[in-house]
Amino acid sequence: MANKMQKKSPTQEGLSRRWENIRRNWYKFSRNSLSIIGLVVICIILFFTIFAPFVSPYPESAGKFINFYEASQPPSLTHLCGTDAFGRDILTRIFFGCRYSLMMGATVLLLIVPVGVVLGLIAGYYRDSWLDIVIMRITDIFIAVPPLILALAVCSVLTPSIFNAMLAISIAWWPWYTRLVYEIASSLKDEFFVQSAEVIGANKMHILFREILLNCLSPILTKMSLDMGWVILIGSSLSFVGLGAQPPTPDLGSMVADGSKYLPDQWWISVFPAFAIMLIVLGFNLFGDGIRDTLGVERG
Amino acid sequence: MSKPLLEIKNLHVWFKVFGGILKVLDGVNFTVRSGEKVGLVGEAGCGKTTTMKAIMRLLSMPPAIIPKGEILFKGKDILRMNRAELQQIRKEKISMIFQDPTAALNPVFTIGTQIQDAVRFSERSGRKMKKDEIKARAMQVLKEVSIPDQGRVLQNYPIQLSGGMRQRVCISMALVSASELIIGDEPGTSLDVTIKDQILRLLKELAKKHNTSIILISHALGTVKNMTDKVYVMYAGAMVELAKTKDLFAHPLHPYSQGLLASIPRLTGGGIGEGIDGHIPEYINPPKGCRFHPRCKQAMPICKDKKPPFFKISENHEVACFLFQNFGGDCIDK
Amino acid sequence: MGKTIKFIAKRLVFSVFVLVGLSMLIFIIARVMPGNPARMALGARAPKWAVERLREEMHLNEPLYVQYYYWAKGALHGNFGISLITRRSVANDIKEFFPASLELALYAGIFMGIIGIVLGTISGWYANTWVDNLVRVISYMGIITPSFVFAIFFVLIFSYVLEILPVMGRLTPGVVPPPSITGIITFDALITGRFNVFFDALKHLLLPAISLAMGPLSQEARITRSSLVDNVQKDYIASERSCGIPERTIMFKYLLKPSLIPTITIYGLDFAAILGNAFLVELIFNWPGLSRYGMNAMLQKDLNAITAVVLVLGLVFIIANIVVDLTVGYLDPRIGLGTERNGE
Numbered sequence: 001m002a003n004k005m006q007k008k009s010p011t012q013e014g015l016s017r018r019w020e021n022i023r024r025n026w027y028k029f030s031r032n033s034l035s036i037i038g039l040v041v042i043c044i045i046l047f048f049t050i051f052a053p054f055v056s057p058y059p060e061s062a063g064k065f066i067n068f069y070e071a072s073q074p075p076s077l078t079h080l081c082g083t084d085a086f087g088r089d090i091l092t093r094i095f096f097g098c099r100y101s102l103m104m105g106a107t108v109l110l111l112i113v114p115v116g117v118v119l120g121l122i123a124g125y126y127r128d129s130w131l132d133i134v135i136m137r138i139t140d141i142f143i144a145v146p147p148l149i150l151a152l153a154v155c156s157v158l159t160p161s162i163f164n165a166m167l168a169i170s171i172a173w174w175p176w177y178t179r180l181v182y183e184i185a186s187s188l189k190d191e192f193f194v195q196s197a198e199v200i201g202a203n204k205m206h207i208l209f210r211e212i213l214l215n216c217l218s219p220i221l222t223k224m225s226l227d228m229g230w231v232i233l234i235g236s237s238l239s240f241v242g243l244g245a246q247p248p249t250p251d252l253g254s255m256v257a258d259g260s261k262y263l264p265d266q267w268w269i270s271v272f273p274a275f276a277i278m279l280i281v282l283g284f285n286l287f288g289d290g291i292r293d294t295l296g297v298e299r300g
Numbered sequence: 301m302s303k304p305l306l307e308i309k310n311l312h313v314w315f316k317v318f319g320g321i322l323k324v325l326d327g328v329n330f331t332v333r334s335g336e337k338v339g340l341v342g343e344a345g346c347g348k349t350t351t352m353k354a355i356m357r358l359l360s361m362p363p364a365i366i367p368k369g370e371i372l373f374k375g376k377d378i379l380r381m382n383r384a385e386l387q388q389i390r391k392e393k394i395s396m397i398f399q400d401p402t403a404a405l406n407p408v409f410t411i412g413t414q415i416q417d418a419v420r421f422s423e424r425s426g427r428k429m430k431k432d433e434i435k436a437r438a439m440q441v442l443k444e445v446s447i448p449d450q451g452r453v454l455q456n457y458p459i460q461l462s463g464g465m466r467q468r469v470c471i472s473m474a475l476v477s478a479s480e481l482i483i484g485d486e487p488g489t490s491l492d493v494t495i496k497d498q499i500l501r502l503l504k505e506l507a508k509k510h511n512t513s514i515i516l517i518s519h520a521l522g523t524v525k526n527m528t529d530k531v532y533v534m535y536a537g538a539m540v541e542l543a544k545t546k547d548l549f550a551h552p553l554h555p556y557s558q559g560l561l562a563s564i565p566r567l568t569g570g571g572i573g574e575g576i577d578g579h580i581p582e583y584i585n586p587p588k589g590c591r592f593h594p595r596c597k598q599a600m601p602i603c604k605d606k607k608p609p610f611f612k613i614s615e616n617h618e619v620a621c622f623l624f625q626n627f628g629g630d631c632i633d634k
Numbered sequence: 635m636g637k638t639i640k641f642i643a644k645r646l647v648f649s650v651f652v653l654v655g656l657s658m659l660i661f662i663i664a665r666v667m668p669g670n671p672a673r674m675a676l677g678a679r680a681p682k683w684a685v686e687r688l689r690e691e692m693h694l695n696e697p698l699y700v701q702y703y704y705w706a707k708g709a710l711h712g713n714f715g716i717s718l719i720t721r722r723s724v725a726n727d728i729k730e731f732f733p734a735s736l737e738l739a740l741y742a743g744i745f746m747g748i749i750g751i752v753l754g755t756i757s758g759w760y761a762n763t764w765v766d767n768l769v770r771v772i773s774y775m776g777i778i779t780p781s782f783v784f785a786i787f788f789v790l791i792f793s794y795v796l797e798i799l800p801v802m803g804r805l806t807p808g809v810v811p812p813p814s815i816t817g818i819i820t821f822d823a824l825i826t827g828r829f830n831v832f833f834d835a836l837k838h839l840l841l842p843a844i845s846l847a848m849g850p851l852s853q854e855a856r857i858t859r860s861s862l863v864d865n866v867q868k869d870y871i872a873s874e875r876s877c878g879i880p881e882r883t884i885m886f887k888y889l890l891k892p893s894l895i896p897t898i899t900i901y902g903l904d905f906a907a908i909l910g911n912a913f914l915v916e917l918i919f920n921w922p923g924l925s926r927y928g929m930n931a932m933l934q935k936d937l938n939a940i941t942a943v944v945l946v947l948g949l950v951f952i953i954a955n956i957v958v959d960l961t962v963g964y965l966d967p968r969i970g971l972g973t974e975r976n977g978e
Contacts, residue, residue, distance in 0.1 A: 027318060140648075141655035145948045148910030149928075153944055156932030157664055233780055237914060240782055241929065260786055260918075264794050274783045281778040358872045383881075391878020403869040408892045408966055418877040457967040470873070477877040 028294045035290020041283030049102055052095040061088035062096040064248050075268050082268035084259070090268065093250035094276045100251055101280060104166050105231045109224055111170045116177025117220060121208045123178065124185025136182060139175040147172040148234055155243040162251075165244040169234055173227070180223060184216045218295035225288030229281040236277050252277050303375070305513055306332040306355070306394075306481060311369030313347075313354055315583075316362065322583040324350055326537040326591065328369070329610070332481065337507060337514045339524035339545065341560070342534035345580050348517045349399070351534075352483045356396055357386060391422045395478030399486045401466035405458040411469055412438065412454030415476070422477040441472045445502060464495040468502070475506060482507065483515045500527055521564060525549060530616060533557045536580050536591040542610070543617040553619045555596045590622070598623060641963070642956065649952045653945060657709070660944045661702050664937045705941070715938030719930060724942045727927060732946065733817025734804060735912060735923035739950070740818070741839050742846040742908045750851040750904075751897060754858025758893070759885060761863050769855065776852030781911035785845040785918040792841060800838050802920045809834050842919045846911055850904030857900050861893040895966050902951075902958040909947055 029035050053059050057080075067087030075082040081090035123135035142150065147169075154168035188194060189212075197207050236253030238244045245251035252273045259270030313325035324347050332338050340348050353359045355371055357378060371378040373389060381389070398404035406414060415438045423429055429437075435454075442450040445468040458466055467488060474482050484503060488496030504527055507514045518524050524531055524545065531548050533541040533556065541554040552558045559576035578595035581587050587594055593603040602622050610618040611625055676684055693701050708715060714724035757769040792799040804819055805811060812822040812831050820839070823832035865871065866889060874888055875881075909925075916926035928943030930936070963969050 031318060137651075137655070140652055141659060144649075144652045144656050144952060145944055146906035146910035146951060148907075148913070149944060149947055152913060152929070152932055153660060153940060154663055156940070157935065229778070237780060237782065237911070240780075240914060241917070242933075256783070256786075263786065264790050267790075270786065274780075274786075277780060278778045278783070281780075282774070285774070285778060353872070356876050358875060360867060387878060387880065390876055394876075395878075396873070396876040398869050398873055400869065404873040406870040406874065406888050406892065407968055408895070409888065414874070417874075417879055417883065421879050421883070422877070459968050473873070473877050 025294050029290050032290055032293060034286050035293070038283050038286025038288075038290060041279060042287055045098055045102070045280060045283060048095050049098045052092075052099055056089075056092035056095045058089035058092045061090075061092040062250050072262075072266055074266075081272040082266075084255075084269045085262070085266075090255075090272055093255060094252070094273055097250040097252040097255060097273065098276060098280065100162060100245055100249065101232045101235060101277075104162065104169075104235045105228045107166050108169050108173065108231050108235075109227060111166075112174035113177055113220070113224060116174040117181050117213070117216070120178040120181025121185050121212060121216075124182045124187075125189055125204075125208055125212065127186040127189055132186075135178070139178045139182075142172070142175040143179070147176075148237060151234060151238060152241075152243070155238055160243045160246055162245045162249070165235060165238050168238070168243075169231055172234075173231065177220070177223070180219055181216050184219065185212050188212050188215055222288055222292040222295060225284060225291045229284035229288070232280055232284075233277065304331045304372075305334045305336075305374065306330075306515075307370075307372040308351070308355070309370045309372065311351065311354060311371065312367050313350055313359070313369075314365045314367060316365065317584075320584045321365075323586055324537050324583050325354070325369075326586065327607070328534075328537070329539055330532060332513050332515060334480070335511055335513055336530065337504075337516065337528045339528035339531040340515060340517045340534060341519065341521060341524050341531060343519055343580065346534045347537040348534055349485055352396060352485055352515065352517065355483065356390060356394060358396070391477050392479055394481045394483065395474040395476075396483040397467075397470050397474045397485060397487050400490055401463060401470045402458065402490075404470050405466055407458055409457075410454065411456055411458065411461070415441065415454070415469070415473055418473045418476045437476075441476055442469070444475065444506065445469070445472045447472070463491050464499065467491060467495075467499055471499070471503065471506070475510070478512060479510065481513045481515070483517070485517045486519065487516075489518075489520075496523075503527070521549075521560065533560070536586065537583065538591060538607075538620065539610075540592065540620045541618070547614075547617055553613065553617070553624065554592075554621050555598050555623075556592050590620075638960065638963075641960070645956050645959070649949070649956075652952065653948060656948050657706070657941065657945055658702065660941050661705065662698070664940055665698060665701065714942040717931070717939045718936045719934055719939070724938050727939065728924065728942060728946055729817075731922060731924045731927045733814075734921060735916070735925055736950075737804075737818040737820065738839065738842055738846065738916070738921060738923060739905075739908055739912060741820075741843040743905055743954075745843055746847040746851040746854060746904060746908065747901065749847070750854025751858055751894065753851070754855035754897065755862065755890065757855060757859040758862025758866075761859070761866075766859070770859070773852035773855045776848045777856070779848065780914075781845050781849055782914040782918060784848050785842070785915050788841045788845055789918065799841055801841060802838075804838050804921065805831070805834055806838070842915050842921055845915050845918075846908050849911070850907045853900060853904055853907075854897055858893060858897045861896045862889060865889055865893050891965065895962060898958060898962050898965065901961075902955045905954045905958075906951055909951060 048055060052062075056062070065086065065088050067083075069087065070079070070083050071085055071087040073079055073083045079089050079091065081094065083089055084093075119135050119139075123132045123139075126132055145153075150172040151165075151168040154171050155165055158164040158168070194207060194211055197211055202211075235244060236251070236256070239251045239253030240257045242254065242257070244253060247254070255273035256270045256277070259266070259268075259273070262269055308328055308330040311325055311328040311330075312323070315322040315324060328347070328351055330338075330340075330351065340351075342348050350359070354364075354366065355378065359366075366379060369379070373393070376385070378386065378389065405411070412435075416434045419434050419437045419441070420429055438454060439450040442453060447453055447465060447468050453461070453465070453469075458469075461469070471487070482503075487503065488499040491499065500523065503514065503516075506512070514527075516524060516527055528545050530542065530544050532539050533548070533552075533554060535556050541548065541552070541557045543551075543553075548557065549561065552561050556576070563575050576595055581591055581594065587604075589605045590596070590599075590603040590608050593599040596603065600622060606622075608620045608622045608625070610620050612618050613624060676688060689695055693704050705715070712725055714728070716722070717724050717727055720727055753769050753773065757766045757773075760766050789801045793801040800806060809831060811819060812826045812828050815822045815825055819835040820832055823829070823835060871884060871889060874884055879888070912923065912925040913929050915921070916923045917929060924943060924946065928940065928947070931939035931943060
């Protein structure tokens with residue numbers, strides 16, 4: 001092999017290759033117009049969510065507010081989505097409701113991903129040991145029931161609040177990450193690169209986190225992007241039955257539920273929050289699909 | 301000289317990918333005569349499989365584009381055939397053996413199902429065959445490729461067979477649907493060397509027995525040496541040399557062929573030969589003129605500008621290299 | 635055949651273990667809550683001594699594992715305690731409400747499977763044409779819409795606007811239900827030959843089942859489509875084409891079967907979505923099913939009922955998964971056959 005002149009230091013080489021990788025991934029991502037649409041939708045939602053107090057037309061509507069003169073107005077130029085039975089502006093409440101939804105999604109994921117992933121790594125790497133058995137059996141127990149049911153059950157025994165809803169969803173959702181990572185980690189455990197790291201004497205943390213985890217990143221990232229939408233969906237299902245945010249806090253699910261009493265005459269009270277939910281899920285779904293296609297995760 | 305069985309003329313194949321167009325095949329010319337065994341050598345990525353897939357129209361048309369060229373089978377252009385004619389070619393005349401026998405067999409169907417379907421649909425006269433006829437023919441063809449216990453193999457799934465057996469099954473399926481030409485894409489490459497040898501011998505016998513032409517693709521020169529009558533050397537999407545096998549190995553003319561042969565380690569000692577400096581070009585931005593010129597130690601100014609046509613050195617030896625432009629004789633192609 | 639039986643047996647044993655673990659989990663969760671179940675059962679006005687007495691009877695003052703012991707003992711005999719709401723044995727409640735949910739889940743599941751696969755297959759065969767794009771857009775809509783939105787939407791359109799389908803309960807008031815053989819009205823009606831009842835029940839099933847099925851159906855369609863698109867590029871398809879096998883056979887047989895494997899694999903998860911979302915749909919359509927019963931139990935902190943409902947739903951889910959795994963094993967010979975090999 002011919003010796004080449006080293007033009008850059010190894011770190012610089014590594015960094016520039018990483019940058020090149022990011023740019024290539026971005027190119028791949030951006031080729032798919034649907035993924036870009038997803039990203040745009042998310043950005044728009046984020047914008048309105050973060051700046052809700054500033055951009056919403058009637059910020060008071062997000063709290064305790066009554067204005068019977070303007071109650072139950074259909075969508076008009078002053079109230080783009082109409083008002084509800086208390087006279088609160090629905091568009092504003094949607095913005096604030098999105099806040100809670102996104103916060104719920106982010107918090108739940110932030111909680112369960114580290115826990116689930118670490119457990120999966122440990123169980124997979126120490127495959128066939130008692131660690132594996134204990135962790136995976138516990139995971140199996142949690143997975144035995146459909147997640148919405150478990151979340152409902154947990155939620156119902158606690159006082160209804162947003163925080164408890166987040167807790168409930170976390171309890172129901174974490175095992176899926178463990179299982180995902182377990183399958184990858186346990187199959188990688190016998191691969192040569194892991195064995196050679198062991199032979200060199202690399203410490204276990206390094207093996208788990210640098211070698212194995214890096215290989216799981218793509219599926220984990222994909223799942224996180226998609227899950228954001230699902231968690232918000234489950235959250236709104238919970239608040240639909242009254243187990244999430246309590247009035248007067250605006251929450252998309254409970255807004256749909258409240259509005260359902262007035263169907264079909266005052267349709268706007270339910271329909272616009274429902275659209276908002278769908279839009280959030282759509283955005284994260286498109287985005288997550290784009291991530292999956294870009295990072296090349298196997299389907300099915 | 302008999303009319304050629306298969307003639308590829310000036311074939312260009314491009315692929316549309318992220319970042320542009322990969323101009324992989326750049327005017328390929330290739331001829332096979334009846335009963336001939338033709339080898340095609342070149343390093344990984346030079347376009348051998350693409351050429352073969354183009355013959356059978358197995359390339360996915362987006363992203364592949366064929367802007368120019370013809371593929372004449374017995375005088376008719378395959379690229380312009382309609383569905384029915386193409387189907388006839390595939391089921392009766394030409395067939396292909398893929399590189400990886402594991403990937404080439406459908407994992408969720410038994411061997412029996414797959415071979416019997418190949419048999420049923422290859423029936424020449426178009427009449428419907430009876431079930432036991434089909435089964436008998438399937439067993440017969442398995443026997444021809446030296447698979448023992450044919451009855452049991454028919455009921456097996458591909459995953460239950462060893463690599464060598466799978467390769468033989470693929471060969472048997474090719475036999476069923478090819479009376480005139482079999483294209484072997486590196487058969488046996490993924491197998492043990494001894495098994496590979498058996499497979500190649502088998503192929504040779506069968507070709508002789510059924511008087512079928514063979515195109516044998518390989519990146520291993522040794523494979524080609526024993527199996528073929530004439531050899532094409534391919535580089536970066538175009539043929540660079542064509543010679544009778546013996547002649548190529550004795551007197552390689554193109555600098556690339558010389559480099560290839562020089563890099564084979566000799567068992568008789570003398571150490572490991574030197575490789576060829578550089579690497580195959582990027583197809584997105586291929587070098588102008590002769591695609592080998594960046595790596596060629598004997599490159600001349602004209603090589604950077606014009607693509608060399610085939611120059612005829614002797615009856616069965618042609619080189620696409622400007623080093624030989626003064627050799628007189630006809631200049632073939634383009 | 636022997637292998638199949640062994641597989642089922644192994645899974646059932648495993649399921650028992652999982653169910654036991656699940657019961658402990660739910661038990662712990664249910665008992666952790668603040669509040670006094672005895673008080674809630676008797677009402678705010680009941681005298682303190684009555685509440686204390688009930689607490690004694692329910693063993694609420696004893697340590698957790700003792701409570702579990704009493705519960706488990708009862709459970710093994712089929713006694714899941716008394717429901718605080720209906721005041722009947724939970725086991726009876728389950729017997730009454732379970733068939734309704736089962737019927738709903740069954741029809742939703744069948745609908746989801748068939749329509750999902752058909753749509754996905756059409757989408758895959760005509761990939762990148764207008765047909766494909768249309769199906770993809772529709773399935774996207776299906777995925778992002780929560781079941782309760784579908785339910786409300788269908789109620790609006792088909793009952794208020796068009797007035798062609800009923801939205802309450804399992805049968806029109808006044809229609810006599812058939813004698814209860816399986817508890818599943820449509821089956822019972824067919825068995826006993828009461829066809830008018832059968833059609834009435836079917837009409838009532840239509841909207842709730844479709845609401846439940848829409849989301850998972852779209853998932854199935856998507857997975858089927860992407861699986862087809864991936865597999866069509868595989869070498870074995872090219873190999874079959876080069877052997878002259880006609881395109882029709884390839885599409886219907888050689889491409890379809892391997893592509894359905896991921897679809898069926900996902901079926902279990904999608905069925906979980908049906909079981910989960912049944913809560914909301916049963917609520918909206920006033921369907922007297924187990925999920926609605928469980929829902930009420932959860933809102934009113936009826937511990938025995940909650941535990942029992944979760945276990946029953948867990949069992950259904952486990953059985954569904956076993957069926958799915960068996961089907962996948964049947965379709966895909968690579969599972970379970972990896973070890974046998976024919977020599978060279």
